[in-house]
Amino acid sequence: MPARFLVLDASPAGEAARGLAACLDRHGPALSLVSQCEEAGKQAAEGINLLAARALEQAGWATQPHTDTPAPKPDCVAVVVGPGSFTGLRASCAVAAGYALGVGAELVGVSRAEALAPALDTELARHDGLAGWLLVTSARRGRVFIQDHQGGLQAVSVADWQPPAGRWLVAGDAAEALTFDHPVRSASSTPDAAQIARAALRRLAGDLPPLPALPLYVDPPEAKLPADGLRAAPV
Incomplete structure (x- = not known):
């Protein structure tokens, strides 16, 4: 099971909009928070990649220039897939997928519930x-x-x-x-980094059913085809 987690959450919408990126270590059943960057507002959620970069740097998990010593890397990226902000979910899921692919980490999506x-x-x-x-x-x-x-x-x-x-x-x-x-x-509002990581562990252990690390959209797409159809392909 993973020992180091990068957690991303940009799901809150409206006045509750925020971006959260955190790094956690797992020692047996215990999770410890290594670093966390959190900002309120829609711009923070859309800029989740910047928060992730800061959290990784603060944790010492980012590659440092002019050094041959490899930095520790997360072996699991856990991202909240929704429901929530349309743009925040797209941004956070894209960043999570890209980073997980780049470092060869597990990619796990979890819902807020x-x-x-x-x-x-x-x-x-x-x-x-x-x-x-x-x-x-x-x-x-x-x-x-x-x-x-x-x-x-x-x-x-x-x-x-x-x-x-x-x-x-x-x-x-x-x-x-x-x-x-x-x-x-209840005083519970949005999940913290440890709660998100624990849900990812439950999914990896098979205690939660499979869920793709893609935005969990409740509403159907609003985009519609033009009344006259699509334009012909250029010749």
Whole structure:
């Protein structure tokens, strides 16, 4: 199993947008944070490659000029595939794939719910009578993404929202956008680097089903073919 992780997350959208790059060491079951670079805002998410370069340099895992000593390299790149920011997911998945290919590391994608599930499951067990947990994250155009404890994923309009029956543990950076009947509000919002790396380990061990390290899009593509069709190929 991998011993060194590069973790990338540019999934948060809207006002919660941010970019996260971190390096972690694994010693048995324990993970230790070696370096972390995190910035808020859409530009930070789109510039995830710069955050990754800084995190690798701070960890001493970047190749130094004018030296013959090889630097340690991550043997696993774990990237959050969504749901979330359309541009942030494309940027982070592309950077993760390119770096993993360049250094020969494992490339593993994890969803935000998979990374937070152990913490939410533990929190859920402390409360009686709850129907389960829901992770609510920002989307576009007055909507949010909802992932549940059974693996369901949907995008819903805030204006048309009807709360499900029962009491729920509600988490996520957009949890306050929806109304619920007597919910238990969780402090969990976005996964940290260790939670993402642990989810990657569970996927590599076969405890999570396969998931490609590609953006997890909920909505169908908005691009449409022109009404008159495509132009003819140049002669």
